[in-house]
Amino acid sequence: MKEKSGSGLVKRILNNPISGPYIALIILLLVASIISPIFPTFKNITNIMRQASIVGVVSIGMTLVLLIGGIDLSVTSTMAIAACIMARMMEPYVAAGGTGIYIWPIILVLIIGLAIGLINGAIIVCRGVEAFIITLATGQVMKGLNYIYTNGAPGGTVSKFWSAFGSKSLFGIIPYAVVLYAVLMVVFMILLHQTVFGRHIYAIGSNSEAARLSGVKVRFHKIMAYGLCGMTAAIAGVMLAARVRVGEPNGSTGYDMDAIAAVVIGGTAMSGGRGSLICTLAGVLIMAVMNNILNLLGVNPYLQIVIKGLIILVAVLIQKKNK
Amino acid sequence: MSEYALEMLDVTKTFSKVIALNHVDLRVKEGEVHALIGENGAGKSTLMKVLSGVYMADSGTVRIFGENVHFHSPQDAIDKGIAIIYQELSLIPDLNAVENLMLGHEIHTNQFIRKKEEDAFAKKWLDYVSAGTIPDYHTPVRNLSVAQQQMIDIAKAVSYQARIIIMDEPTDSLTQKEIDVLFAIVRKLREDGITVIYISHRLEELFEICDRITVLRDGAFVESANIAEVNKDWLISKMIGRDLKDTFPQRNRILSDEVVLEAKELTGERFQDVSFQLHRGEILGFSGLVGAGRTEVMRAIFGADKAVSGQVELFGESVKITHPYEAVKQGMAFATEDRKVQGLFLNQNIKSNVAISSLKWICSRGFVNEKQEIELANQYMEDLKIVAPDIYKVCQYLSGGNQQKVVLSKWLASRCKILILDEPTRGIDVGAKYEIYLLMDQLVKAGVSIIVISSEMPEIMAVSDRILVMHEGSITGELSHEQFSEENIMKLASGEKQEKGEFINGI
Numbered sequence: 001m002k003e004k005s006g007s008g009l010v011k012r013i014l015n016n017p018i019s020g021p022y023i024a025l026i027i028l029l030l031v032a033s034i035i036s037p038i039f040p041t042f043k044n045i046t047n048i049m050r051q052a053s054i055v056g057v058v059s060i061g062m063t064l065v066l067l068i069g070g071i072d073l074s075v076t077s078t079m080a081i082a083a084c085i086m087a088r089m090m091e092p093y094v095a096a097g098g099t100g101i102y103i104w105p106i107i108l109v110l111i112i113g114l115a116i117g118l119i120n121g122a123i124i125v126c127r128g129v130e131a132f133i134i135t136l137a138t139g140q141v142m143k144g145l146n147y148i149y150t151n152g153a154p155g156g157t158v159s160k161f162w163s164a165f166g167s168k169s170l171f172g173i174i175p176y177a178v179v180l181y182a183v184l185m186v187v188f189m190i191l192l193h194q195t196v197f198g199r200h201i202y203a204i205g206s207n208s209e210a211a212r213l214s215g216v217k218v219r220f221h222k223i224m225a226y227g228l229c230g231m232t233a234a235i236a237g238v239m240l241a242a243r244v245r246v247g248e249p250n251g252s253t254g255y256d257m258d259a260i261a262a263v264v265i266g267g268t269a270m271s272g273g274r275g276s277l278i279c280t281l282a283g284v285l286i287m288a289v290m291n292n293i294l295n296l297l298g299v300n301p302y303l304q305i306v307i308k309g310l311i312i313l314v315a316v317l318i319q320k321k322n323k
Numbered sequence: 324m325s326e327y328a329l330e331m332l333d334v335t336k337t338f339s340k341v342i343a344l345n346h347v348d349l350r351v352k353e354g355e356v357h358a359l360i361g362e363n364g365a366g367k368s369t370l371m372k373v374l375s376g377v378y379m380a381d382s383g384t385v386r387i388f389g390e391n392v393h394f395h396s397p398q399d400a401i402d403k404g405i406a407i408i409y410q411e412l413s414l415i416p417d418l419n420a421v422e423n424l425m426l427g428h429e430i431h432t433n434q435f436i437r438k439k440e441e442d443a444f445a446k447k448w449l450d451y452v453s454a455g456t457i458p459d460y461h462t463p464v465r466n467l468s469v470a471q472q473q474m475i476d477i478a479k480a481v482s483y484q485a486r487i488i489i490m491d492e493p494t495d496s497l498t499q500k501e502i503d504v505l506f507a508i509v510r511k512l513r514e515d516g517i518t519v520i521y522i523s524h525r526l527e528e529l530f531e532i533c534d535r536i537t538v539l540r541d542g543a544f545v546e547s548a549n550i551a552e553v554n555k556d557w558l559i560s561k562m563i564g565r566d567l568k569d570t571f572p573q574r575n576r577i578l579s580d581e582v583v584l585e586a587k588e589l590t591g592e593r594f595q596d597v598s599f600q601l602h603r604g605e606i607l608g609f610s611g612l613v614g615a616g617r618t619e620v621m622r623a624i625f626g627a628d629k630a631v632s633g634q635v636e637l638f639g640e641s642v643k644i645t646h647p648y649e650a651v652k653q654g655m656a657f658a659t660e661d662r663k664v665q666g667l668f669l670n671q672n673i674k675s676n677v678a679i680s681s682l683k684w685i686c687s688r689g690f691v692n693e694k695q696e697i698e699l700a701n702q703y704m705e706d707l708k709i710v711a712p713d714i715y716k717v718c719q720y721l722s723g724g725n726q727q728k729v730v731l732s733k734w735l736a737s738r739c740k741i742l743i744l745d746e747p748t749r750g751i752d753v754g755a756k757y758e759i760y761l762l763m764d765q766l767v768k769a770g771v772s773i774i775v776i777s778s779e780m781p782e783i784m785a786v787s788d789r790i791l792v793m794h795e796g797s798i799t800g801e802l803s804h805e806q807f808s809e810e811n812i813m814k815l816a817s818g819e820k821q822e823k824g825e826f827i828n829g830i
Contacts, residue, residue, distance in 0.1 A: 212397070
C-alpha cells in the first residue's frame with residue numbers, strides 16, 4: 001500500500017476521497033480565471049470567501065448531522081431566530097451608546113441554537129422518527145414563532161463591533177467572518193478526527209447497531225450532533241445579522257439547501273459514516289465560486305438557479321459513479 | 324471458584340405472550356468449547372442475547388465464575404468479560420481495523436485519542452489472532468474479506484479481556500481454508516483458558532472443534548453431553564425431537580437429453596470462458612470455494628449483471644438477456660443467496676411476496692384479481708408447509724426456513740422452467756432443509772430444471788445429478804454422479820484442472 005513511486009502517488013491521490021471535490025474546485029478556479037479577468041483579483045476572492053463563510057458555518061453542523069445518517073432542515077429558522085433575537089436585544093445597548101462586543105445576546109442565541117438542536121435530536125432519537133420530517137416541522141414552528149416575535153419585519157440593530165465584524169478584515173486582509181469560519185473548522189476537525197466523540201460519530205453513521213453493541217452511546221451522540229448543528233446555525237445567524245446589521249426574519253432563506261448541497265458535493269454520504277469537513281469545505285467553495293462567476297458574467301439570475309441545480313445534480317452523479 | 328465459567332439457570336424470557344425461553348439451563352465449564360445447537364427458533368439466539376445483556380430475562384439466574392450477575396445493557400456484559408461475535412458482523416465498515424478494535428474502549432486523555440498507543444495496543448491483539456493474515460490494519464474494514472473482519476471481531480473481544488466468547492454461526496460465510504484458520508484461532512483461545520460458546524448449524528464441524536454440547540428445542544433445554552459420547556444422528560434426533568431416517572431424501576437420477584440452457588464461453592468481470600449445459604429435469608450443482616465466481620455467472624445468465632462476451636442459449640435458441648425481466652419472461656427464476664436483501668419484500672406479507680412474480684397469471688386488464696391471489700398464496704402455504712398463522716403474516720417475522728419457502732413459492736408460482744438456487748439452505752435448520760430438498764425433487768420430476776449453488780459439500784453431492792466445480796472464475800471440472808466425493812470436489816475447487824476424459828477416482 002505504501003508505494004513511493006510517482007505513479008503510485010498519483011494513484012493514491014486519485015483514490016483519496018478528498019481529491020474528487022478539490023480537483024473539481026481547481027478546474028473551476030482555472031476556468032473562472034480564464035473567462036473573467038475580475039475573478040482572480042484579490043478583492044473578488046475575499047468577497048467570495050466572505051460570502052462562503054456563513055454557508056460554511058452552517059455546513060459544519062450539517063456535516064455532523066449527515067455523518068450520523070440524519071438531516072436538519074430547521075437550520076434556516078434557527079439562523080433567523082438567532083439573528084432577530086440578537087439584533088433586538090442589542091438595540092437598547094446601541095441606543096445607550098454601546099459599541100463593544102456585548103456578549104450576552106450572543107451567548108443567549110448560541111444556547112437557543114443548541115437547545116433547538118437538542119430538542120430536534122431528542123425527538124428524532126427517542127421517538128425513532130425520520131429526521132427529515134421532524135426538522136421540517138420544528139423548522140416551521142420556529143419560523144412561525146419568529147414571525148410572531150418580529151411581526152414579520154426586520155428590526156433591531158448591531159453594535160459597531162459586530163458591524164465591523166461583518167464588513168472589516170483582520171489586518172485588512174482576511175475578513176473577520178472568514179477568520180471565525182476557519183477557527184470553527186479547526187475546532188470541529190479536531191473534534192471529529194482527534195476525539196472519541198468524533199470516532200463514535202463515524203461509527204454510528206456507518207453501522208449504528210454495531211456501534212451500540214460495542215458500547216457506544218448511540219442516542220447521546222446522535223442528539224449531540226443535532227445540538228451542535230443547531231449551535232453552528234445560530235453562529236451563522238449571528239454572522240448574518242452582523243453582515244446586514246439588522247435582524248431580518250427572512251434573511252436566512254436558502255441557507256439550508258446550500259449547506260446540504262455543499263456537504264453532498266464534498267462527498268459526504270447521505271446515508272452517513274463517510275465524508276469529512278475538509279471535503280465539505282471544497283463543496284462550500286465550489287458553490288461560492290459558481291455563484292460569483294455567474295454574477296460576474298451577468299448571467300440571468302433565473303438561469304443561475306437552473307445552473308446551480310444542475311451542478312449539484314452532476315456532482316452527485318459523478319460521485320455515485322466513482323463508488 | 325465454581326467449576327463452571329457460566330451457569331444460566333432456569334432462565335425464562337417471553338415476548339408479549341410468546342415464550343422464547345422456557346426455564347432453560349446452560350452450564351459451561353471454564354476453558355471449554357461448548358456447542359449450543361437447536362433448530363431455528365429453538366431459543367439459542369435469545370439465550371445468548373440474555374447472556375450478552377441485549378435482552379433482560381423475566382426470571383432465572385446467571386452466574387459468571389460463580390458470581391450472580393444482572394445485565395441491563397451490552398456494556399454490563401462486556402465489563403464482566405462476555406463478548407459475542409455476531410453472525411452478521413458487528414464491525415463498522417468505514418472504520419479501519421485499529422479503530423474498530425478500539426471502538427467503545429478508546430485510549431484517550433480528556434477525550435483526545437492517543438493514536439500511537441491505540442496502534443500499538445491494537446496491533447498486539449490483531450497479530451495474536453490473525454497471525455499476519457490481515458495485510459493492512461489501516462484500511463477501512465469494508466475492503467477486507469469476511470474472514471478477516473471476523474478475526475478483527477475476535478481480536479476485539481480478546482483485547483478487552485473477554486473470558487467467555489460467544490460465536491454465533493461463525494463459519495456460515497467462510498471458505499474451507501478460512502474455517503481451518505478460524506478453528507486454529509478457537510483452539511488457541513481454548514489453550515489460553517478462554518471459554519467459547521459455539522453456535523452452528525453445521526453439525527459436522529462441532530465434532531471437530533467442540534468439547535461439550537447443549538441442545539435446545541422449542542425454547543427449552545433438552546440435554547447436555549460430552550461430544551465424544553454422541554454422534555450426528557443423536558444430535559439431529561435431539562434437535563428435532565424425533566428420528567430422521569436420512570438427512571437427504573433419496574433421488575432417482577435420470578438424465579434427459581434435452582438441453583434447456585446452454586452457456587457458451589461466457590466471460591464477465593469475475594469469471595472467464597464458462598461453458599455448460601443444463602438438461603431438462605436435471606439438478607446441476609455448482610460447487611467451489613466462496614468467491615469462485617459461481618453467483619456471478621448466474622447473475623450474468625439471469626441478466627442481473629452484464630457479461631463481457633459469450634452466448635446463452637435457452638431451449639435451443641440463442642437469446643440476449645440484458646435485464647432480469649427478460650429472464651423471468653423466458654421462464655427463468657433466481658432465488659438469491661441473500662434472501663433478506665435480494666429475495667424478499669420483508670415488510671410485506673406472505674400473499675404479496677408469493678404473487679409478485681406471477682401477477683400476469685392472476686390479473687385481468689391490469690387489475691389484480693385478489694381472489695386468485697389469495698388462492699395462490701394459500702395453495703403454496705399448504706404445499707410447502709409454511710408455518711404462519713395466515714397469508715397476511717409479514718415476512719420479516721417468519722423464521723429463516725419459512726422465509727426461504729416463501730421465496731421458493733414466489734418462483735414456483737411464476738411457473739418457471741429453469742430455477743437457479745443460490746445457497747438455498749443457508750441458515751436453515753435441519754427439518755426445513757429436508758423439506759426444501761423434497762421440494763426440489765418434486766420440481767425436477769415435474770420437468771423443471773434446477774441449478775443449485777452450495778458451499779456445503781454433503782448437500783450438493785446429495786441433491787445434484789452432476790456437479791460443476793469452479794475455481795477463481797473458471798470451471799475446473801465436471802463430476803458425474805459416480806465421481807462425487809469431497810476429495811474430488813476439493814481438488815477441483817482448489818484449482819487442480821481436470822484433464823479431458825480423465826476419470827478421477829473417488830467414492
